[in-house]
Amino acid sequence: MPKQKLKNWLPTPEKLRESRFVGWLAPFLADPRLWHMNRSSLVRGVYIGVLCAFFPLPGQMPLAIIGALILRANVPMSVALTWITNPLTTIPVFWVAYSVGALILGEPLLGIRTVGRILADLTLWLTGHGINPLADHKLFSLHAFVVGLVICAIATSILAGVIFRVVWQYYIVAEWRKRSGYNANAPKFTLQKGHKAREQQSQADDDFSI
Numbered sequence: 001m002p003k004q005k006l007k008n009w010l011p012t013p014e015k016l017r018e019s020r021f022v023g024w025l026a027p028f029l030a031d032p033r034l035w036h037m038n039r040s041s042l043v044r045g046v047y048i049g050v051l052c053a054f055f056p057l058p059g060q061m062p063l064a065i066i067g068a069l070i071l072r073a074n075v076p077m078s079v080a081l082t083w084i085t086n087p088l089t090t091i092p093v094f095w096v097a098y099s100v101g102a103l104i105l106g107e108p109l110l111g112i113r114t115v116g117r118i119l120a121d122l123t124l125w126l127t128g129h130g131i132n133p134l135a136d137h138k139l140f141s142l143h144a145f146v147v148g149l150v151i152c153a154i155a156t157s158i159l160a161g162v163i164f165r166v167v168w169q170y171y172i173v174a175e176w177r178k179r180s181g182y183n184a185n186a187p188k189f190t191l192q193k194g195h196k197a198r199e200q201q202s203q204a205d206d207d208f209s210i
Helices: 003-009 013-018 023-028 039-053 060-071 075-084 090-105 112-126 142-180 194-206
Strands: none
Touching: 013 075, 023 060, 039 060, 039 075, 039 142, 060 075, 090 112, 090 142
């Protein structure tokens, strides 16, 4: 995968240090290995970023940076992929995770109406005009939600890492062929080795006549 395109897409060190969410971690980001654009560092960043994206809390980015510090992963990649869950995707992602956990634990699935009711009650609770709907075990199973989140986070993280490795390898091979002038349509020649080649050469000499 072209490094320049990745650099244009990923957040810069300056933006991360100026962020009010992760700026307090700036003193720990001086290690240049945390910014290397090599396959190993980037793949670890993919694993960490996708995994942290499934945590239902506002501290996903600091958590991703801490993971990158521990595993020496690429910090921009780790932070950028936490935005897989954003205001537009959070509800669908969490609904899928809950469904996975519910199927495993044998809990009833949540329909669209139930999801709408939970969101409405949750809004009222956050504004101080209601009770927490997530505490209603008949309406919502916290165990199913947690189990589903963990399974989806691990599975998606592994899948994303594998896909990134394959795509990276594809671009590396394509770039190498481009630089070396490789032509897939060029005629291919095979070298015959060993006694078979010698026998064929001997037969050719015997068939020679004046």
